[in-house]
Amino acid sequence: MQASNGCYNGESASTSNELQNGTCSFEDNVEINGDVHKTISTKIRSQTDQDIIRLIGQHLRGLGLNRTAEQLMKESGCRLDHPSAARFQTHVVEGDWVQAEKDLGDLKMLLENQHSLVEMKFLLLEQKYMELLEDGHVLEALQCLRHELTPLRFNTNRVHELSSYMMCQDNMELKQMSHWEGKGAHSRQKLMEKLQAFLPPSVMLPPRRLQTLLHQAVELQKDRCPYHNSKSESSLENVSLLIDHTCTKEQFPCETVQILKDHCDEVWFCRFSNDGTKLATGSKDNNVIIWDVNPETLELTHSKTLDNHPGGVTFLAWSPDDTYLIACGPDDSSDLWVWNVETGGLKIKMNHSPEDSLTTCAWNQDGKRFVCGGTRGQFYQCDLDGNVLDSWEGVRVQCLWCRKDGKTVLAADTHHRIRGYNFEDLTDFNIVCLNIDRLQEGHSVMSFTCDDSGRLALLNVATQGVHLWDIEDRVLVRKFQGVTQGYYTIHSCFGGVNQVFIASGSEDNKVYIWHIKREMPIAVLLGHTRTVNCVSWNPVYPSMLASASDDGTVRIWGPAERYRTSSKGQSLNISNTNV
Secondary structure (H helix, E strand, O other): OOOOOOEOOOOOEOOHHHHHOOOEOEEEEEEEOOEEEEEEOOOEOOHHHHHHHHHHHHHHHHOOOHHHHHHHHHHHOEOOOOHHHHHHHHHHHHOOHHHHHHHHHHHHHHOOOOOHHHHHHHHHHHHHHHHHHHOOOHHHHHHHHHHHHHHHOOOHHHHHHHHHHHHOOOHHHHHHHHOOOOOOHHHHHHHHHHHHOOOOOOOOOOOOHHHHHHHHHHHHHHHHOOOOOOOOOOOOOOOOOOOOOOOOHHHOOOEEEEEEOOOOOOEEEEEEOOOOOEEEEEEOOOOEEEEEEOOOOOOEEEEEEEOOOOOOOOEEEEOOOOOEEEEEOOOOOOOEEEEEOOOOEEEEEEOOOOOOOOOEEEEOOOOOEEEEEOOOOEEEEEEOOOOEEEEEEOOOEEEEEEOOOOOEEEEEEOOOEEEEEEOOOOEEEEEEOOOOOOEEOOOOEEEEEEOOOOOEEEEEEOOOEEEEEEOOOOEEEEEEOOOOOOOOOOEOEEEOHHHOEEEEOOOOOOEEEEEOOOOOOOEEEOOOOOOEEEEEEOOOOOOOEEEEEOOOOEEEEEOOHHHOOOOOOHHHHOOOOOO
16 A cells, blocks of 8 residues: 555555554564564654654755664654655666656656656756767767657757757867756756656655755744844854844944044935945035945045035935945035045036026936936936936926836925836836825925835835835835934935845934834934934945934944954854854
């Protein structure tokens, strides 16, 4: 009788009733001190217990502990794989293609999808063909191609590609052309893993299933940890499986590690460069200061001052390659400056007309164009020389963002909404609205930014605070609680590893931080004495956060001192291994 529940089917198998109920038991003869004893194994009634035993057995076998794995299976009465699947795996790994093909016939009735048999046979014959070519058996390879692969009538394009490999002069050319690693145990094991994908887990466990489950468990714990802000390791070697993962608040950027006081008036804006090595700050004192980030200590030093911005600097934007920096002024400013950051030289000063208001901007992904505008009713696309390429009249914008498609610009306007503008076909459309067909807030959108995916938009809304929108589905995802937002322009940001955190300044002089999945703040940072106008999270060093305030300072936030003592700057990207 064939057991269907993964139990070992030995000579002294249990009754059919027990097998159908998922019970595994059998009798065996064991020699102890010269005497032969008949033993009956423990009955494994639970399907969960059977699965765990199989997972352990697979892991033991992967470690080369074959005898231990066999003893576990024998004592428990369970089997690791279906006998037909086990034979099939042995023949594939040994390169016995004739027997492996026969084994497929035995596995046919065990497949969940009978059409998978053709694809499995194709993969098997493909490996056989490639190995024949590598061994120099060109005629046999040709026979395999013509009389075995082609009659399957499966993946004809791949068959044609395989036939082209016969023109290769040597094995090196064959491997380069086919991107195939060559004949060997590793190549055959990769083939077996492809074939296993077609077999139900009751027949054969997926490769390294226990490691996969443990990795998923670790990632889930990290995902649920409110303060996890370190780059996840792809392997399990750097974590402990003996305790649950936990990050403390001390490992999060909650402590002031540096106060920058070089501005002599209110600081209105701050933004880290895309490569994380610089910070730009703009102030009411008419200056932009460029700060260098030390990659080892992550401390900032004053690099250069870009001066002479009448009225002050309220907005800054780095070009994608960090070569240029655009500086914009307050509501009544008609000037826009494009600086070369490396040389400190002014590339262009743009002033389209005295009636213009150029208070916000955004770079196109190509780094050769940018968009700019303001609240007086104009909206331009320009090149690096300040030439206007396109314009939209009658659009009074509060904030701009260029999407990664290179042609669409999102603009928050004075009608409490965000609209999309396509500069290729010169069309515009609603993006964000409380109505079903557009995305619109009931109050003024003072500023907004998008995450790296371009799907999520973070809005600072007058008198309402920070709102998170999904601009693909056009739905309000979350309203973050705690922040004090009146009619001042406050710039919030995404940040941390995988941008799972939200940070914002506030009119109550605090910095608020939320996990993207939680409405209540996970941290409230104290230190500023006046309104916090802008925050910026370092995109490369995720435990480094900057905030700019009307108190004339810029604060750099990081973890507690004991988590930032590494000599190579890795401290602010420390990985907690307590998992």
